[in-house]
Amino acid sequence: MQDRSARRRPRIATAVLAAVAVLGSAVLSGCDSDGDGTAEGAAAGKRKPPAAGPVWDRSPKSLAAVGDSITRGFDACSVLTDCPEVSWATGTDNMVRSLAVRLLGEPGAAARSWNHARTGARIAELPEQMALAAKEKPELVTVMIGANDACRDTVRYMTPVADFRSSFETAMRQLRAGAPKAQVYVSSVPDLMRLWETGRDKELVKRIWSLGVCRSMLSDPDDMGAEAAARRASVQKRVVAYNEVLRDVCAKDTRCRHDGGAVFAYPFTGAQLSQWDWFHPGRDGQARLAEIAYRNVTAEQPPA
Structure with a gap:
C-alpha cells in the first residue's frame, strides 16, 4: 500500500513551484518599474541619466x-x-x-x-x-x-x-x-x-x-x-x-x-x-x- 505522505508530495511540489513562479514574476516586475507597478514606471526605471561630459575650464592655471x-x-x-x-x-x-x-x-x-x-x-x-x-x-x-x-x-x-x-x-x-x-x-x-x-x-x-x-x-x-x-x-x-x-x-x-x-x-x-x-x-x-x-x-x- 502506497504511503499517504508519498501521495501528497507531487501536490506539494506543484504548489511550491506555482508560488515561486508568482513570486518571481512580482520580483521581476518590481525590478523593472520605478515603484508604481505600471508599464510607464518600468520604462522610466530602465532609462539612465546621460553621462555628463567634461566641462571646458575657462580659467586654466598652467x-x-x-x-x-x-x-x-x-x-x-x-x-x-x-x-x-x-x-x-x-x-x-x-x-x-x-x-x-x-x-x-x-x-x-x-x-x-x-x-x-x-x-x-x-x-x-x-x-x-x-x-x-x-x-x-x-x-x-x-x-x-x-x-x-x-x-x-x-x-x-x-x-x-x-x-x-x-x-x-x-x-x-x-x-x-x-x-x-x-x-x-x-x-x-x-x-x-x-x-x-x-x-x-x-x-x-x-x-x-x-x-x-x-x-x-x-x-x-x-x-x-x-x-x-x-x-x-x-x-x-x-x-x-x-x-x-x-x-x-x-x-x-x-x-x-x-x-x-x-x-x-x-x-x-x-x-x-x-x-x-x-x-x-x-x-x-x-x-x-x-x-x-x-x-x-x-x-x-x-x-x-
Missing part, C-alpha cells in the same frame, strides 16, 4: 605651447632671431599681453607656462613637442602649426594632407598618454594668400621675399600668369585642407577646442607683420593672436 616660429616670436623683435617674450601664447611682453598673461597674470605666466615650439618646425615634429609638453602636466596646451608644411621651396614638397593628419593624430595621442586631462586649444593656419595680396605691390617687401620667404606662395609675386596663379592656388588649397584636418581631429577629442578658423580669417595687414620679413607676426600681430586665443579659450561655447 599652459604649455607647441608649434613653430610664430609661437617663438621669430623676427618680431630683431632680424632672424626668436623673441619668445612676445609670443602670443606664453610671452611676458606688456604690449602683447599673451594668452598666458591674460589667463595667469604676469607672475603666473613666468612661473607656470612653457614654450616647446621651434622655429622651422613642421607637423612631423609635433608628436615630440607634445610629449615634452605632457611632462609639464599643463592644464592647457596651445597648438599653432602648419605654415611651414605649406611654405616650401616648391609645391611638390608640401606635406601631404594624409601625412599631416597622421602626425596630428599621433601628437594628440602623445599628449593623452602623459596628460590625459589637459585641454587643447588649436589655432588655424594663417591665410598665406592674404600675405601675398597684402605685400605684392610693395617694392621693399618683394625684395625681402626674394631672399627665400615662403617660396611656394611668395616667389615671383608680380607674376600673374596661369602657372603662378595655379601654384598659389595649390598652396591655398593645401592650407585649407590642413585647417580641415586640425578641426576634424580636434573635434574627436572631448577636451580640445579649435579656433573655428579665426586666425585664418583674420585680416592681417602690414601693421601686424614683422618689418624684417613681412611674413611673421610682429608685436602687434602677436597681440592680435593673443586676443583671438583668449576670446576663444574663455568663451562659454566653442567657436562655430
Whole structure:
C-alpha cells in the first residue's frame, strides 16, 4: 500500500513551484518599474541619466605651447632671431599681453607656462613637442602649426594632407598618454594668400621675399600668369585642407577646442607683420593672436 505522505508530495511540489513562479514574476516586475507597478514606471526605471561630459575650464592655471616660429616670436623683435617674450601664447611682453598673461597674470605666466615650439618646425615634429609638453602636466596646451608644411621651396614638397593628419593624430595621442586631462586649444593656419595680396605691390617687401620667404606662395609675386596663379592656388588649397584636418581631429577629442578658423580669417595687414620679413607676426600681430586665443579659450561655447 502506497504511503499517504508519498501521495501528497507531487501536490506539494506543484504548489511550491506555482508560488515561486508568482513570486518571481512580482520580483521581476518590481525590478523593472520605478515603484508604481505600471508599464510607464518600468520604462522610466530602465532609462539612465546621460553621462555628463567634461566641462571646458575657462580659467586654466598652467599652459604649455607647441608649434613653430610664430609661437617663438621669430623676427618680431630683431632680424632672424626668436623673441619668445612676445609670443602670443606664453610671452611676458606688456604690449602683447599673451594668452598666458591674460589667463595667469604676469607672475603666473613666468612661473607656470612653457614654450616647446621651434622655429622651422613642421607637423612631423609635433608628436615630440607634445610629449615634452605632457611632462609639464599643463592644464592647457596651445597648438599653432602648419605654415611651414605649406611654405616650401616648391609645391611638390608640401606635406601631404594624409601625412599631416597622421602626425596630428599621433601628437594628440602623445599628449593623452602623459596628460590625459589637459585641454587643447588649436589655432588655424594663417591665410598665406592674404600675405601675398597684402605685400605684392610693395617694392621693399618683394625684395625681402626674394631672399627665400615662403617660396611656394611668395616667389615671383608680380607674376600673374596661369602657372603662378595655379601654384598659389595649390598652396591655398593645401592650407585649407590642413585647417580641415586640425578641426576634424580636434573635434574627436572631448577636451580640445579649435579656433573655428579665426586666425585664418583674420585680416592681417602690414601693421601686424614683422618689418624684417613681412611674413611673421610682429608685436602687434602677436597681440592680435593673443586676443583671438583668449576670446576663444574663455568663451562659454566653442567657436562655430
